Amino acid sequence: MSNLTMQAVRFHEYGGPEVLVLEQAPRPQPQADQVLIRVLAAGVNPADAAMRAGYFKEFMPLTLPWVPGFEGAGIVQAAGENVTAFQPGQGVFGFVAGGYAEYAVAAASEVQPKPAHLTFEEAATVPMGALVAWQAVIETANVQTGQRVLVHGAAGGVGLYAVQLAKWKGAHVIGTSSGGNSEFVRSLGAEAIDYNTTPFETVVRDVDVVVDTVGGQVIEHSWQVLRPNGILVTIAGRLAPEAGLAHGVRAASAGRGAPERRVVELLARRKLTFRATQAAATAFDFGLQLDVEPVHREHQRRRRPHAQPALDVKTFHDGWRVRVNQREHRKVRHRQR
Numbered sequence: 001m002s003n004l005t006m007q008a009v010r011f012h013e014y015g016g017p018e019v020l021v022l023e024q025a026p027r028p029q030p031q032a033d034q035v036l037i038r039v040l041a042a043g044v045n046p047a048d049a050a051m052r053a054g055y056f057k058e059f060m061p062l063t064l065p066w067v068p069g070f071e072g073a074g075i076v077q078a079a080g081e082n083v084t085a086f087q088p089g090q091g092v093f094g095f096v097a098g099g100y101a102e103y104a105v106a107a108a109s110e111v112q113p114k115p116a117h118l119t120f121e122e123a124a125t126v127p128m129g130a131l132v133a134w135q136a137v138i139e140t141a142n143v144q145t146g147q148r149v150l151v152h153g154a155a156g157g158v159g160l161y162a163v164q165l166a167k168w169k170g171a172h173v174i175g176t177s178s179g180g181n182s183e184f185v186r187s188l189g190a191e192a193i194d195y196n197t198t199p200f201e202t203v204v205r206d207v208d209v210v211v212d213t214v215g216g217q218v219i220e221h222s223w224q225v226l227r228p229n230g231i232l233v234t235i236a237g238r239l240a241p242e243a244g245l246a247h248g249v250r251a252a253s254a255g256r257g258a259p260e261r262r263v264v265e266l267l268a269r270r271k272l273t274f275r276a277t278q279a280a281a282t283a284f285d286f287g288l289q290l291d292v293e294p295v296h297r298e299h300q301r302r303r304r305p306h307a308q309p310a311l312d313v314k315t316f317h318d319g320w321r322v323r324v325n326q327r328e329h330r331k332v333r334h335r336q337r
C-alpha cells in the first residue's frame, strides 16, 4: 500500500450500520501541532452511530465520505514540526478523530502516553467516557467527601467513570443500570438500582448530586430526589440552568473537556480502571488487519433501545436541548424562529 492511502471504515451516505464500508482512503498528513497515529483500536461511542444515522446533519453536516471515530489508541508514526512531547514508536491514547482507520491524526495536546497496564483496546475506550465524567463530577458538580451522588446509566461508557470519580472524591454513590449490570455497578463501589424493576425515585432521597447520562424522563423524575440546592448535571443534551429553579435545585450540562492530566495519573495509580466486563465501553481492536465486521456489529448493538442515543431525532433538531417539559420545548422553538 502506498504512503498516500490507507484502509478505512467510512460511509458515503447517512443510514444504518450497513452504510459503513471498508475501503482505501487518503492517508491524513500531520500538521505542525499534530501526530500521525497508527490506530490499533478505536473507541465506539453513541455519537458515532448518531452521526452515521444523520441525527446531527442539520446542525453538524459532515463532508462525505466520512471516517467516524472520536477516540482511539495506537502508535505514533510521525510528529509535526512543533511537537516535542511525542516520538515515533510511542504508544498513545486520546481524542483521535477519524479513528476507524489504519491511520489518523490528532492534536498533540489531545493525546497522552498510554498507561502500560492498559491494552490498546482498553485505552481506546477511556478518553471520552473519563473526560466527560470528569467534567460532570469534578468540574461542574464539584462532588465533595460525604456527599450522596446518584449516577444514571452507571454501567455506561460515561457512567462507569462518573461512579469511580465520585467514589474517589469520597462520596456515597448510587447507580442505576439494567439488572444484568447491577453486579458490575456494585463492583465499582456503588449501590445498584435496576431501572427495569425499581423506579429510582421510590427508593432514593436527599442526594446532593445527580449525574445523568440518559436524559428525558430520567431527568424529570430526578428533581424530586435532590436535596434543596442540590445539582443535576446531564451529559445527554443541553439543560438550561433555570430548569432546576422550580424544584429548588441547580441544573447544568457537561460535555467533554480538555484532556486532563489527573485522569491519566488516576489511571496510572489504578484509582480509575477500565472494566473489561463492561458491555458499553467497547473498541475495535484493529490489530494488523482492519475488518468491517466488528464495526457493523458494534453499530448494530447500538440499535438496541437502551443503547440508542439518549435523545431522539426531534430533540437533536431542537438543538440538543432536553425537552424538560412542554414549556421549555416551546421556548426553544420560539428562539429558533
Ligand SMILES: NC(=O)c1ccc[n+]([C@@H]2O[C@H](COP(=O)([O-])OP(=O)(O)OC[C@H]3O[C@@H](n4cnc5c(N)ncnc54)[C@H](OP(=O)(O)O)[C@@H]3O)[C@@H](O)[C@H]2O)c1
Pocket: 045, 046, 047, 128, 132, 152, 153, 154, 155, 156, 157, 158, 159, 176, 177, 178, 179, 181, 195, 213, 214, 218, 235, 236, 237, 254, 255, 256, 280, 281, 306, 307, 308, 309, 310, 311
Ligand atoms: N455531552 C457530551 O460530550 C457527551 C459525550 C459522551 C456521551 N454523550 C451522550 O451521553 C449518553 C451516554 O453516553 P455513553 O457513552 O455513556 O452511552 P452508553 O455506553 O451507551 O451507556 C448508556 C447507558 O444508559 C443506561 N440506561 C439506558 N436507559 C436507562 C434508564 N432508563 N435508566 C438508567 N440507565 C439507563 C444503559 O444501561 P444498561 O446497559 O445497564 O441497560 C447504558 O449502559 C449518550 O446519549 C451520548 O450520546 C454526550
